[in-house]
Amino acid sequence: MIETFDIYLHSLAHFAGSPLHLAILFGSVLLGIIFGALPGLTSTLGVALLTSVTYGMDAATAMVCLLSIYVGGTYGGCYSSILINIPGTAASAATALDGYPLALKGQAGRTIGLSTTASAIGTIISMLFLVTVSPIILHFALQFTSFEFFLLAFFGILISGTLTTPDLVIKGWISGFLGLFLAMVGRDRLQFYPRFTFGIPELDSGIEVVPVLIGAFGIPQIIQVLKDRVEVGEMQKLQRIVPEFGTIVRNIPKIIRSALIGVGVGVVPGIGEDIAAWVSYGAAKNTSKNPENFGKGEPTAVLSTEVANNACVGGAIIPLLNLGIPGSPPAAMLLGALMLHGVTPGPMITFEHPTFIIECAAILLLASMAMWIVGMTLARQVVKVLRIPAPLFMPIVGLLCIIGSYALGLDLTNLYLMIPVGIICYFLTEMGYPIAPLVIGVILGPMADENLRRALMVSQGSFWPVFTRPMALGLLLIIVWLVLVQFPAVKAFKDRMVERVSRKLKRHRPGGPPLGEPRGSGPTPKDHRLP
Amino acid sequence: MLEKDKLRKADVFSGAAVFLFGLWVLSQALRMPMKDSWGGVMNVWYVSPALMPLFIGAVIMLLGVLLCRMGLKTVGLDAFKETLGFLVSADMRRILKSDTCVRFYAIAALFLTLVYINLPRIDFFLCAVLFLMVFITMFYFLDDCLLRRFLIFYLAGEAVLLVVFALGFHRSSGEAPSPIPDLLALAFIAAYAFYVRVQLRARPELKRKFRIGLVVSLATPFVIGTVFKYFLMVPLPREGLVAWVLDYLWYLEFL
Numbered sequence: 014m015i016e017t018f019d020i021y022l023h024s025l026a027h028f029a030g031s032p033l034h035l036a037i038l039f040g041s042v043l044l045g046i047i048f049g050a051l052p053g054l055t056s057t058l059g060v061a062l063l064t065s066v067t068y069g070m071d072a073a074t075a076m077v078c079l080l081s082i083y084v085g086g087t088y089g090g091c092y093s094s095i096l097i098n099i100p101g102t103a104a105s106a107a108t109a110l111d112g113y114p115l116a117l118k119g120q121a122g123r124t125i126g127l128s129t130t131a132s133a134i135g136t137i138i139s140m141l142f143l144v145t146v147s148p149i150i151l152h153f154a155l156q157f158t159s160f161e162f163f164l165l166a167f168f169g170i171l172i173s174g175t176l177t178t179p180d181l182v183i184k185g186w187i188s189g190f191l192g193l194f195l196a197m198v199g200r201d202r203l204q205f206y207p208r209f210t211f212g213i214p215e216l217d218s219g220i221e222v223v224p225v226l227i228g229a230f231g232i233p234q235i236i237q238v239l240k241d242r243v244e245v246g247e248m249q250k251l252q253r254i255v256p257e258f259g260t261i262v263r264n265i266p267k268i269i270r271s272a273l274i275g276v277g278v279g280v281v282p283g284i285g286e287d288i289a290a291w292v293s294y295g296a297a298k299n300t301s302k303n304p305e306n307f308g309k310g311e312p313t314a315v316l317s318t319e320v321a322n323n324a325c326v327g328g329a330i331i332p333l334l335n336l337g338i339p340g341s342p343p344a345a346m347l348l349g350a351l352m353l354h355g356v357t358p359g360p361m362i363t364f365e366h367p368t369f370i371i372e373c374a375a376i377l378l379l380a381s382m383a384m385w386i387v388g389m390t391l392a393r394q395v396v397k398v399l400r401i402p403a404p405l406f407m408p409i410v411g412l413l414c415i416i417g418s419y420a421l422g423l424d425l426t427n428l429y430l431m432i433p434v435g436i437i438c439y440f441l442t443e444m445g446y447p448i449a450p451l452v453i454g455v456i457l458g459p460m461a462d463e464n465l466r467r468a469l470m471v472s473q474g475s476f477w478p479v480f481t482r483p484m485a486l487g488l489l490l491i492i493v494w495l496v497l498v499q500f501p502a503v504k505a506f507k508d509r510m511v512e513r514v515s516r517k518l519k520r521h522r523p524g525g526p527p528l529g530e531p532r533g534s535g536p537t538p539k540d541h542r543l544p
Numbered sequence: 545m546l547e548k549d550k551l552r553k554a555d556v557f558s559g560a561a562v563f564l565f566g567l568w569v570l571s572q573a574l575r576m577p578m579k580d581s582w583g584g585v586m587n588v589w590y591v592s593p594a595l596m597p598l599f600i601g602a603v604i605m606l607l608g609v610l611l612c613r614m615g616l617k618t619v620g621l622d623a624f625k626e627t628l629g630f631l632v633s634a635d636m637r638r639i640l641k642s643d644t645c646v647r648f649y650a651i652a653a654l655f656l657t658l659v660y661i662n663l664p665r666i667d668f669f670l671c672a673v674l675f676l677m678v679f680i681t682m683f684y685f686l687d688d689c690l691l692r693r694f695l696i697f698y699l700a701g702e703a704v705l706l707v708v709f710a711l712g713f714h715r716s717s718g719e720a721p722s723p724i725p726d727l728l729a730l731a732f733i734a735a736y737a738f739y740v741r742v743q744l745r746a747r748p749e750l751k752r753k754f755r756i757g758l759v760v761s762l763a764t765p766f767v768i769g770t771v772f773k774y775f776l777m778v779p780l781p782r783e784g785l786v787a788w789v790l791d792y793l794w795y796l797e798f799l
Contacts, residue, residue, distance in 0.1 A: 069776055180551060181614065187562055187607045193600050194569060206593040209572060232655065239683050240647045404686075405756070408679035409764050412672055415658065416768060420778045428659045428781075436652060444554050462596040469590035 020368050021144070024375035034077050038376075041078045042383040043391065045085020047398050050101045052093050054410065056086025056286075058234065060346040061227045062410075064353065065417035072354040072369070077376050079350055080330075083343050084380040087286050087323050088132040088388065092396055095124050095315075096249045104286035104325075107294040107318040113249075114310035122252035127312055128319045129388035130256050131268070135320035136381035138272035139279065139327020143334075144374045150335040153484070154360035159468035160479050164488035166461035169338045171495050173283025173450040180445030182499050188446045192454020193461065195220055195434075202463055215426040219459075223349040224418035224427035225434050226452055230342065231414040232435025233442050238403050248399060254392050260312055267297060267313055268320050275321035279328020283453040285341040286322035286329075293321030327377055334358050334370050338457065345452045353421065553627045555615030563608030569601030643688040650682050650695045657702045662729070665714050666705075667784030670729040672765030677733065680757040681740050685750050690743060697739050701732045726785040 028034045041063065048059035059082045067075035090105030095112035108128065115124040157165070170193065174185030198209045199219025210216040261268065271293040278289035297317035298307045307314050329340030330347070337359035339345040351358055362369055387395075418431045438448050472478050479485045497503045576594035577587050589595070616624060630636055639645065654675060662671040678698050682691045705728060708714060714725040737758065744750050772778040773787070774794060780787060 065778075066771075066776060068778070181555070181611070183607055183611050183614070187604065187611065190600055190604050190607065193596075194604070197597050197600065201593040203591060204577075204587075204593055206576060208576065208593055208597060236648060236651050239651055240644055242647075242686070402684065404680060404683035405760055407683075408676050409760070409768075411655065411679065412675060412764065412768060415655075415663070416668075416772055416780075419663075419781055420772060420776070423779060425659075425664055425781060428663065432655050432659050435655070444558050445551050446558075458596075466591050466595060469595075474588065474590040 017144070017371060020371045021375055024368065024372045025378065028077060028372075028375060028379055034074065037074065037078050038081050038379055038383050039387065041081035042085040042380060042387050043395070045082035045087075046089035046092070046384070046387060046395055048082065049086040049089020049105070050092040050395060051398060051401070051406065052097075052099045052101050052238070052403070054406075055102045055230065055234065055343075056083050056089075056104075057230050057342045057346055058227075058410070058414075059083075059086045060343045060350070061223065061230060062413050062417045064223055064346060064350040065420040067350065068353065068420060070354075072351070072356045072366075073372055073376075075350060075354050076373055077379075079347055080326075080373065080376045081380040081383065083347070084132075084136055084323065084326055084377065084384055085387070086343070087326055088129070088319070088384055089395075090322075091128040091132070091315075091319060092125065092392070093399055095121055095128065096251065096396060097399060102286075104290055104322040105318070106287060107290040107322075108315055110294070110308050111311045111314035114308070115312065115315065116249040118310055119250075119252070120310075121249045122254050123257060124312070124315055125251065125392055126255040126389070127257040127260055127315055129254070129385055129392070130258065130261055131316045131319040132323040132388075133381045133385040134261065134268055135272055135275055135323035136326055136377055136384070138269070138320075139276050139324040140374050140377040140381070141327075142276045143327045143331055143377065144371065146331055147335055147370050150331065151360055151363055154336055157360065157484065158478070158482065159464040159471065160482065160485045161488065163461050163464040163468060164479070164485055164492065165336065165338060166457040166464070168488055168492050168495075169282030169457050170450060170454050170461075171492060172281055173453045174447070175495060175499075176281070176284050176288060177447040177449045178445070179447060184444075184446045185450050188441065188448065189450035189454045192451035192456075193458045195225065195451075195455050196458020197462065202459065203466055215424070220430060220455070221422050221424075221427050222455055223346070223353065223421050224431045225455055226346055226349060227414050227418050228431035228433075228435035229438045229448050229452055231410065232432065233439035233448070235407050235411050235414075236436075236439045237442070239407055248396070251393055251396055254389055256389060257312075260316065264313055264316055267317060270296060270300075271317040271320035272324040275324025276328035276331075278321070279325035279340045280331050282332060282338045282340060282457075283342070283345075283449045285343075285449065286325040289325040289328075290318040290322040293317045323381075330373060330377075334362055334373065335360065337460065339453065342449050342452060345449075345456055348456055549619070552615050552618040553623065555611050556619070556624055556627075559608050559610070559612030559615055561608070562611060563605050566601050566604030566606070566608055569597055569604060571601075573597035573601050643691075646688065646692055646695070647683075650691060651679075653695065653699060653702075654679055654682075657698075661702060661706055661709070663781045665709055665782065666725045666729045667782060667786050668780035669765050669769050669786035669790075670726055670733065670784070671782075672769065673761055674729060674733050674736070676761035676764055677736060677758065680761055681754065684753050684757050687750075693743060694736075694740065697736065701736065705729075705732070721782075721784060723785055730785075 028038070044063070045056060045059055048054045049056055060079050063078055063082050067078050070078065086102065087104050090100055090102035091108045091112060093099050093101035094105040094109035095116050098109050098113040100106040100109050112124050112128070115121070170189035171186065174189040175182050178185030196219075198216055200207050200210070200217050207217060274293045274296060275289045278284050278292055294314060294317055297314055298304045301307065301311075301313065303311070325341060329344040332338045332340045333344045333348055335358070337348070337357070339348045348358060356362070356366055356369065414431070415428060418427045419425065421427065438451070441451070442448060468478070469475075479489055498507055573594045576592065576597065578589055578592045578594055579587050619627070658671060658675045662674065678694065682694050708728060709725070714722055740754060744754055769780060770790070773780055773790070
């Protein structure tokens with residue numbers, strides 16, 4: 014423990030003491046805030062584009078760059094949410110509900126100050142979880158066999174498909190399996206048999222993950238923004254930014270609850286910061302003494318969403334580093350970047366790179382501090398980027414997507430794949446298919462394939478070990494439940510059981526609210542999805 | 545995203561497409577070695593490279609059928625038949641020619657021509673200038689009539705480039721790459737800028753936007769290209785006339 018703390022302090026001193034690292038840290042945070050603030054650009058795209066820039070850096074420096082833009086991007090979305098009522102990123106959509114009414118009341122500076130402090134606190138709490146939870150997860154993960162890894166990958170794809178879909182769950186699963194298919198392209202790693210390569214030698218090594226991700230997230234975004242001509246409303250006046258420590262101190266329990274929600278949602282594979290913010294908003298509203306104030310300019314609502322979406326950053330990194338399973342779309346990009354830098358996330362990370370997780374935690378702390386400083390001092394300058402019209406910056410983003418994808422492998426084949434993937438992803442988005450499960454499928458596909466076959470090789474084709482290993486059995490049961498619960502008959506049965514249990518609980522709790530009358534009805538993520 | 549009722553109708557088609565795709569995956573997987581010898585190793589079913597593709601294909605097929613069924617159940621067979629009729633109707637053709645669709649065609653055409661025609665054959669800087677200039681002028685003026693005209697002009701220019709490339713005029717005879725594609729691209733950029741200027745003659749309010757667009761489209765490639773080429777040491781997809789001039793200036797300064 015002391016040794017870990019020592020490494021942590023050493024990493025902090027190393028990064029904070031190096032002018033180059035500090036310049037990269039502040040530059041990336043600022044870039045992230047700009048990416049987050051501009052409607053149409055996301056932190057995922059920011060991480061994707063910056064990945065190509067980090068190609069020549071060592072892994073730790075690259076992480077300074079990428080984690081900083083991730084943290085900055087997640088926070089930056091609140092600027093446009095509060096000032097123009099258009100969420101800069103999906104993660105800040107919940108913030109707009111109360112942030113904009115507060116700005117209309119002439120409290121834009123105060124609200125941005127509150128968001129900045131809350132985001133920094135959320136990131137710091139999630140960093141604490143990263144440090145403390147990682148050894149526990151690694152302890153269990155080291156006992157995993159191939160069956161567990163296969164089931165974990167499969168669970169990641171299914172849960173991501175279930176929770177991120179804006180329409181039918183089945184579409185989320187289709188998206189995940191399409192991603193799995195893309196991961197099958199190329200020579201398989203056990204027997205080197207060419208699968209779905211059509212005799213094209215460039216496809217033998219498989220599809221490069223990062224260009225596919227850039228295409229999947231970047232191209233649909235560009236098409237959507239320019240095709241639909243999103244009009245930006247009048248920007249509210251921004252007064253002096255106040256850190257709002259008083260509000261923070263008065264709401265410590267709410268901050269802790271929101272941070273726990275953020276970390277919890279972040280840990281679930283493929284679920285992004287947007288879900289964390291909505292869940293936290295709902296929880297804050299349901300437990301508030303004045304739920305009727307929500308939506309009319311309630312500072313605690315802004316606090317809860319901003320703490321949660323930034324806490325999700327650290328949460329998403331926990332499964333990424335310990336299991337090799339990204340917790341959110343930007344974390345999926347980070348996984349691609351780590352692989353480019355020769356770091357393979359997973360249970361072996363502490364053996365191959367013993368200090369890496371601690372270094373990431375130190376970077377998260379520094380990034381949150383840099384974000385707070387930049388937010389407090391440069392917010393008034395940064396919001397000026399909101400005046401840049403989308404038709405001017407979107408083509409530049411398109412060009413960056415192209416050169417970024419090419420630079421990662423110096424191969425035009427990456428571009429030949431990126432464009433069709435981008436256009437197909439645009440159509441999928443239009444038809445209500447989520448993109449995150451597709452991305453998770455592309456990333457976890459090789460893991461699922463190799464581990465299934467390896468596990469069956471060891472067991473000589475028998476699935477029996479799944480039922481004899483508690484972890485594997487647990488994962489299998491969760492997967493089966495996840496699938497079954499989508500069938501109306503099973504869903505109705507589950508609802509009946511929940512109702513029966515809550516009725517029994519009510520009988521044991523005199524004075525509790527009558528059934529069907531919650532203290533406040535919070536919105537669900539699907540009620541408030543971005544158009 | 546589409547509206548809910550339209551989504552359900554679209555689900556019938558996308559479900560069918562997903563089913564067919566799953567069927568194709570399955571058919572391809574069945575051609576992979578299952579129990580045969582591959583690379584001198586006798587296969588057993590559980591190590592076969594076909595195992596996962598078979599599973600994926602089967603699940604995709606099943607999900608496609610379920611989605612199709614759900615769509616049909618919600619909209620009903622009559623509404624589905626109506627939709628089929630709508631697909632071949634004049635209304636559908638009108639939608640395909642609508643401003644929103646033309647904007648989509650324009651973006652798709654820009655990306656496709658950049659990646660498949662220009663980048664492999666023309667100097668990166670010139671490709672980027674052309675891409676940005678056309679992209680910005682098409683969308684920055686917020687005028688769909690102008691967008692259509694610019695798109696037609698651009699596609700005509702790209703068609704000329706395509707013919708030149710198809711006839712092999714861009715191939716070099718010696719060691720140095722041929723400058724013909726770059727010179728053609730330069731001419732195309734100049735012609736396009738002139739065409740835009742002519743189109744804006746009657747629209748003085750857009751001239752300022754054109755100037756801004758021109759500056760952005762000329763300056764950005766040099767910033768991005770220089771960062772990637774000289775600071776990140778990334779060779780550009782194709783280095784031609786402009787890259788040679790920049791190389792000359794860069795090494796003149798720093799050697």
